[in-house]
Amino acid sequence: xxxxxxxxxxxxxxxxxxxxxxxxxxxxxxxxLIARFQGRVGPPWYQPWAxxxxxxxxEDILPAGTNVVFTSLLPLxxxxxxxxxxxxxxxxxxxxxxxxxxxxxxxxxLSVPSLLYFLAGWATKGVYSIIGGNRSLLQYFSYEVLFLxxxxxxxxxxxxxxxxxxxxxxxxxxxFILPQIFxxxxxxxxxxxxxxxGPLDIPKxxxxxxxGPLTEFSGKKLALWILTNELQTVAxxxxxxxxxxxNLWQMNKLSGFLIFSVLLVLxxxxxSAISAMYARLxxxxxxxxxxxxxxxxxxxxxxxxxxx
Amino acid sequence: xxxxxxxxxxxxxxxxxxxxxxxxxxxxxVMDSSMRLGYVHRGIEKLAEQRTYVQNxxxxxxxxxxxxxxxxxxxxxxxxxxxxxxxxxRGLYIRTLMCELERIHSHLLWMGVLAKNIxxxxxxxxxxxxxxxxxxxxxxxxxxxxxxxxxxIGGVRNDLTKDQMNMLKESLALLRKRVEELLRSIxxxxxxxxxxxxxxxxxxxxxxxxxxxxxxxxxxGMDIDLRRDAPYAVYDQLDFEVPLMFEGDVWARxxxxxxxxxxxxxxxxxxxxxxPQGPVSVKAPRRxxxxxxxxxxxxxxxxxxxxVRSDGSQNPMRLKVRTPTLTNLVTLPKQLKGLQMADVxxxxxxxxxxxxxxxx
Amino acid sequence: MNIxxxxxxxxxxxxxxxxxxxxxxxxxxxxxxxxxxxxxxxETILDAGIWHLSTITCLQVADELVLLYHFWHSKGLTLCVxxxxxxxxxxxxxxxxxxxxxxEREVREMFGVEFVGLTNPSPLLLPxxxxxxxxxxxxxxxxxxxxx
Amino acid sequence: xxxxxxxxxxxxxxLPNITSVFFSKAETIKYPQEPSNYSSGFxxxxxxxxxxxxxxxxxxxxxxxxxLQLIKVSKESFSLIHQQDLCTxxxxxxxxxxxxxxxxxxxxNQPSADRKNFRVVLLKKGKL
Numbered sequence: 001x002x003x004x005x006x007x008x009x010x011x012x013x014x015x016x017x018x019x020x021x022x023x024x025x026x027x028x029x030x031x032x033l034i035a036r037f038q039g040r041v042g043p044p045w046y047q048p049w050a051x052x053x054x055x056x057x058x059e060d061i062l063p064a065g066t067n068v069v070f071t072s073l074l075p076l077x078x079x080x081x082x083x084x085x086x087x088x089x090x091x092x093x094x095x096x097x098x099x100x101x102x103x104x105x106x107x108x109x110l111s112v113p114s115l116l117y118f119l120a121g122w123a124t125k126g127v128y129s130i131i132g133g134n135r136s137l138l139q140y141f142s143y144e145v146l147f148l149x150x151x152x153x154x155x156x157x158x159x160x161x162x163x164x165x166x167x168x169x170x171x172x173x174x175x176f177i178l179p180q181i182f183x184x185x186x187x188x189x190x191x192x193x194x195x196x197x198g199p200l201d202i203p204k205x206x207x208x209x210x211x212g213p214l215t216e217f218s219g220k221k222l223a224l225w226i227l228t229n230e231l232q233t234v235a236x237x238x239x240x241x242x243x244x245x246x247n248l249w250q251m252n253k254l255s256g257f258l259i260f261s262v263l264l265v266l267x268x269x270x271x272s273a274i275s276a277m278y279a280r281l282x283x284x285x286x287x288x289x290x291x292x293x294x295x296x297x298x299x300x301x302x303x304x305x306x307x308x
Numbered sequence: 309x310x311x312x313x314x315x316x317x318x319x320x321x322x323x324x325x326x327x328x329x330x331x332x333x334x335x336x337x338v339m340d341s342s343m344r345l346g347y348v349h350r351g352i353e354k355l356a357e358q359r360t361y362v363q364n365x366x367x368x369x370x371x372x373x374x375x376x377x378x379x380x381x382x383x384x385x386x387x388x389x390x391x392x393x394x395x396x397x398r399g400l401y402i403r404t405l406m407c408e409l410e411r412i413h414s415h416l417l418w419m420g421v422l423a424k425n426i427x428x429x430x431x432x433x434x435x436x437x438x439x440x441x442x443x444x445x446x447x448x449x450x451x452x453x454x455x456x457x458x459x460x461i462g463g464v465r466n467d468l469t470k471d472q473m474n475m476l477k478e479s480l481a482l483l484r485k486r487v488e489e490l491l492r493s494i495x496x497x498x499x500x501x502x503x504x505x506x507x508x509x510x511x512x513x514x515x516x517x518x519x520x521x522x523x524x525x526x527x528x529g530m531d532i533d534l535r536r537d538a539p540y541a542v543y544d545q546l547d548f549e550v551p552l553m554f555e556g557d558v559w560a561r562x563x564x565x566x567x568x569x570x571x572x573x574x575x576x577x578x579x580x581x582x583x584p585q586g587p588v589s590v591k592a593p594r595r596x597x598x599x600x601x602x603x604x605x606x607x608x609x610x611x612x613x614x615x616v617r618s619d620g621s622q623n624p625m626r627l628k629v630r631t632p633t634l635t636n637l638v639t640l641p642k643q644l645k646g647l648q649m650a651d652v653x654x655x656x657x658x659x660x661x662x663x664x665x666x667x668x
Numbered sequence: 669m670n671i672x673x674x675x676x677x678x679x680x681x682x683x684x685x686x687x688x689x690x691x692x693x694x695x696x697x698x699x700x701x702x703x704x705x706x707x708x709x710x711e712t713i714l715d716a717g718i719w720h721l722s723t724i725t726c727l728q729v730a731d732e733l734v735l736l737y738h739f740w741h742s743k744g745l746t747l748c749v750x751x752x753x754x755x756x757x758x759x760x761x762x763x764x765x766x767x768x769x770x771x772e773r774e775v776r777e778m779f780g781v782e783f784v785g786l787t788n789p790s791p792l793l794l795p796x797x798x799x800x801x802x803x804x805x806x807x808x809x810x811x812x813x814x815x816x
Numbered sequence: 817x818x819x820x821x822x823x824x825x826x827x828x829x830x831l832p833n834i835t836s837v838f839f840s841k842a843e844t845i846k847y848p849q850e851p852s853n854y855s856s857g858f859x860x861x862x863x864x865x866x867x868x869x870x871x872x873x874x875x876x877x878x879x880x881x882x883x884l885q886l887i888k889v890s891k892e893s894f895s896l897i898h899q900q901d902l903c904t905x906x907x908x909x910x911x912x913x914x915x916x917x918x919x920x921x922x923x924x925n926q927p928s929a930d931r932k933n934f935r936v937v938l939l940k941k942g943k944l
Contacts, residue, residue, distance in 0.1 A: 036842070037430060037834040038434070038834075039433055039437055039842060040433065040842055040843070040844045041844050041846060128314070131312075131336070198427055205427060206321045207321055207322040207424065207653040208649060208653050273831070276429070276430045276830070277430065277829075277830045277831060278499040278830075279427050279497075279503050280426055280427025280428075280650075281503070282503065283336065285502060344792065346792065353804065354803065354804055360878070362878050362908065363879075366881075366904065367880055385694075389693040430830060430833075430834060434833070440843070447855050448855045448856075449857070450857065451855070451922075452858075452905075457906045465907065465911055489833070493830065493833070496829045497826065497829045516720075517719075517766050517767060518767035519719070519720050519767035519768075520767070538743070601692060601693045602694065602722075602746065603694055604744070611740070613738060615738070626725070626727040628723065634723075634770050634771070638767050638769055
């Protein structure tokens, strides 16, 4: 591999620029869809780009008494961890280094931003940030378990700890979406909590805690946080697609890319519809729902898969 | 657990108007709260003493941006009774029509704010979309979307034309469909119900002790409505029901408001069918004889009280305005105590605050 | 129980004279009381089942402050109490009617009437450091009213 | 069975609504592309009938915000000035005028960055 090809891979395709376009495209789709569900026109396609550019150009203000280095590191670290996770997820028709256990690595890397999000709340010392941070940690302990338990149904069936292994298993056994539809739905609800989308946008509920931990952030740091969240959406959705629809396309083919895109858009539609349909839950209601209902359900689901 | 004091307001996304709360939190639970008003205090009562009765009609309209018409209605009623004027029936009918349109508009607006505060933006957009129908009708009739300037001492300014009545009829038919759909949604939608039920409970006894009025009182089972109990304008000639609920929580308040909007549509339809022909206003003298009067009417949020005292000159000697928001505000510390932080927004929205009214 | 019965009960208990009672437009009855009679009068009214205090109006007539307590129960009932402008003082109603708190606080700020026993006397509308006196008091205290 | 279905339906209650709205036209308008139109009765700007005005001062007296100003030299020569930045467009002047001289119509004033532009001389009669 020569240096130009390497740089092209890192920066443009399938690296940074492509992922950015994908993330912002999904963001636009989300906003447009919710707007249409609510009877509005919605933003034009370049709106997320414009927002991002504007934020990068804005002045960066932090409250007095906060540690500048620490607060700058937080969004950078979370951005970096999501980008690293995306390196291991085979987006579109890209081959990635796959090894036994890369699933665990991805799960870890995807949960790092949530922890940093909580730290951001404590680092900026605003009352709303602290409440938002506490909420995000509480939410982390409920949805993360749910997401992991639900998606591990596919690991049990495929008997593999790598994404490629799960995908290969589906070529033999058929897509997991049909036999494991409940597991898929549970994983999706876990993902909603992970992405802090409505109706589980409790840590950043704007009628209560303004913007949660991000209240005091502005400018480039806020832009990085937002970008992280959008990239997390891409990562989470493609993880679900690989685990549940893995056999629908071949790698390294244009048709594969198209099928993958269609699936991604459909999943985004589902997420948008869900966030348009429900009111935000209260944090205690969420925890009760998760630990009394959804997590026992996913445990039962896994138990059933093991016995079978 | 350590206590934390968090400010809500004067600027906060939850509040649409400035009001300051200081909540003492223990974890996520509200232990104590204190409240301050006055961020939009404009001294309207004092200002009114320096203006003529005619100018005050426009001034009282500026007290509130949502229920502007009811303020002028109550004020004009007071001055008319001091003058001993008999307002023509057609004028009274148009006045009542605007009151009811405004009630629908206010209730829909409020419903949207509640839905927005619990994160159900879809309902917010739908109710504000439906509210736009009413605003268009009101603009067509009066020439203003919010400040209608329909009332004048001695009657109303605008007459209803045939075209306007037809437009009104069509809009009301569409609106009835939409409001009934909204009623079904708040009865059925699960996440809405679990967020609003059993939140902000007020018992019948609390209602009496705090002198609460309007939909908040009616949601706790207090059967009080000035339109029926002390009819003004032409309410004694109209047929309507006063919905009543006994749960006393925010969900009951939201349902009762939508039920009232349905009743208001019913009243508007009656008015269109029954409106008599004739003049809409009589000429009023500029000087008002000395005397005092207390005028009451039922605003969308409850009882509005105007006290006007005249000393025989062109200017009122004292104009006192009591708006329903104040009665609801008094109960807030009681409602908030022991709640989750997330429910604060629900309770504050449920009280249907209009701070500009409260401050005056 | 309606307003007329409450008025009769008031007359019996406080031994009021006929001239203290007058009727006003829009179904309103006004009763003149002295400052000491207010609390027993409100107790009588509450016993009679009239729980709704609409508002408290304060106004300045010549060098006197007039407090008007507007009650309502299908019809209006106004209790009228006259106070001296200097060191105006009256018992608070908040123990009987907690809902009167805001009205009393407002009158206290705007007219300087001291309510004895007010549960929460902190400022409501004006800033904490307000020092410009009582803004609703008349600038021309000599302006007299020509009663009709 | 029907009861269970109804119960399940409450979990996705808004789904029919949002799908039907999704496929219908948007309620909001793209502002600069689609002009918003005002109703015939909309109170947009203050106009005057030059012939009818006699300079009686009725509108100036009743204006709640003192947005009108009458400069009167004699019975024949006077001018009426309208301060648009003070005006609330309440329509009281139209109501007070006995000669149908001053009225409000539904044309709309464009905003301006300069205060001078808001001072409009509605009428100039005679020698001032």
